[in-house]
Amino acid sequence: MEEPRKPRSRPAREHQGRSWASPQSRALDDHDVEALSRWQLSLVQGVGPRVFRRLIEHFGSAREVLAANFLQLRAVPGLPAATVRELLESPHAEWLAAEVRECRDEGVRVITELDEAYGPMLAEIPDPPVVLYVRGTLLPSDRLSVALVGTRHASLYGRRQAERLASSLSRAGLTIVSGLARGIDAAAHRATLAAGGRTLAVVAGGLLEIYPSEHQGLAGEIAESGAVISEMPLRFAPRRHAFPRRNRLISGLSLGTLVVEATLRSGALITARHAMEQGRDVFAVPGPVDQRTARGCHQLLRDGAKLVESADDVLEELGPLVQPVPDAQGELVCQVAELQLNAMERRVLQAISTESTRIEEVVVASGVAIQRVLATLSVLESRRLVDRIGGDRVVRRPR
Secondary structure (H helix, E strand, C coil), X not given: CCCCCCCCCCCCCCCCCCCCCCCCCCCCCHHHHHHHHHHHHHCCCCCCHHHHHHHHHHHCCHHHHHHCCHHHHHCCXXXXXXXXXXXXXXXXXXXXXXXXXXXXHXXXXXXXXXXXXXXXXHHCCCCCCCCEEEEECCCHHHHCEEEEECCCCCCHHHHXXXXXXXXXXXXXXXXXXXXXXXXXXXXXXHHHHHCCCCEEEECCCCCCCCCCHHHHHHXXXXXXXXXXXXXXXXXXXXXXXXXXXXXXXXXXXXXXXXECCCCCCCHHHHHHHHHHHCCCEEEECCCCCCCHHHHHHHHHHHCCCEECCCHHHHHHHHCCCCCCEECCCCCEECCHHHHHCCHHHHHHHHCCCCCCEEHHHHHHHHCCCHHHHHHHHHHHHHCCCEEEECCCEEEECCC
């Protein structure tokens, strides 16, 4: 995959060097220094995710990479001479100092794999980003997410399906991830916001170069109740090759990718391909057989994607989630539906075993009156969290 070109010039600064540290900043610990070193490396032309991994494997840390001399860098297998020159000669320390200041001024947070907010979803893909620029907030519950993508030239049918599915999935507790593009992406973001859900927008350019420009307002709304994310420097103008890179992040942040409407050459199919390569689920919504924007989805269905008619099709396919995450109360939950439970429903659920449990035992263990237990069991059963066995027994569905 082609590496993006990095910024080639910055305003002149009084100090330059290969290692950055602000004289006004607090004392930096080893974690801070390594995180800043990774950020600095990300600004070097030719150092994308794959080259970065090669350098880290060879030197052990980004800090050691920045301290390496010419002979040490030339000893890295497969490292191009041009990248060696960039590492030694470009004023990337100066660029980092400017980028740090601008991120602070713009309210943008930068995270690396060293930060908990980076999360395991991205870390496990083949070419995880070196850094993420984030405007807004990332929550542990965002690990329960589904990408919803599609064509920029959406039909009325496609927009309606995107809105319906995004709204239903967000109400079920999932975070909706998309690419802030026109058409299906925008419909998914807006429907999620209208439903009071969380949505993440992954963009191809820098966070100060929102594309398309008419979505700057939408990006601001998303940042207030979710996050806008990029792996590019703040003022990186989006270019053609940056969009496939962006698409791997959309799928990489998600448990599965749902394609609502797409042509055979749509970028949404690139996102779906990344999802397959990352071992994530792929879903597709069928469309009219004579509609060009349905052909991509039909091709995905022929290739083994799961057919989706409603949000239930996605929820059933995702099934029990392996990675437990904390809810708003800080308790660990493992199913999407569990995020929507109130305190009493959660207490009753926790009293039920994955083996046959008598309702009397649930009453005792939960401390809830039997009438309320019976009413709560009906709710839990409707949400497919428990199954009734006979008249007086219940079992929790495996996580």
